[in-house]
Amino acid sequence: MMIKAIFFDIDGTLVSFKTHKIPESTIQALHTLKAKGIKLFIATGRPPYDLKFLIDEFGDLFTGYITFNGQYCYDSTGKILHEEYLNREDLIQFTNYIKDKDIACGFMEIDYFYFNLYNDRLAKLKETLGDTAPDRAFDDVSRVSNHKTYQLNIFLNEDEEQEVLPYLPNCKAVRWCPYFTDIIPKDGGKGTGIKKVLAYYGIDINEAMAFGDGGNDVEMLEAVKYGIAMGNANENLKQIADFITLDVDNDGVAYALKQYNVL
Structure with missing residues (x-):
């Protein structure tokens, strides 16, 4: 299995709702993935200006960002890869x-x-x-x-x-x-954003993985080969996930990556 791109939701996936922080195991995992040459992406409902805390902590660790639930996608230099707004x-x-x-x-x-x-x-x-x-x-x-x-x-x-x-x-x-x-x-969503980003980088869906926990992550997990639901995810997401990992507070991201031999 060759994973070239991994997409991460923020709230409830990278960031704990309990501590409001990213677990140390997740931070270490992200740096390890980057060192392996795997492209890392944020896929969030948040707007671009709400990601300052991530950029302050990680710099250019992430190759790109899918924001507004897929409506505005851009790379780490700010180049727009996809844009759509409401009627x-x-x-x-x-x-x-x-x-x-x-x-x-x-x-x-x-x-x-x-x-x-x-x-x-x-x-x-x-x-x-x-x-x-x-x-x-x-x-x-x-x-x-x-x-x-x-x-x-x-x-x-x-x-x-x-x-x-x-x-x-x-x-x-x-x-x-x-x-x-x-x-x-109606035609938007994280899944749409992921497809646009993968096409831009020439990465096949069979080489992509995604982590999420909310109802707005359903299309995201369906858009990639390996869709991972956090243990704290809602039931709708768990039903369509390829794998259900541990909670964000119990090192769920790192655990799933190890299960898939990506770490």
């Missing part, structure tokens, strides 16, 4: 719908992330992410009319999200935590 008519329709409702929503532009309002659900997420949760601005949602918006974070549970999806007909919902759902283009 503006959908966004205008959706913002009109939530105008008088207590629905917190994050709007992600390429270099700006703002919310329409602050509520208890937003506060709970900040508590969950700890020090890795950046501060956010609050702004007028009319920005969607003249700024590219790559992703939304709508703070609703799974049942409630069904009420807003009709206002976003060209979009779909993917979820990695119970507090909110990510809204991305």
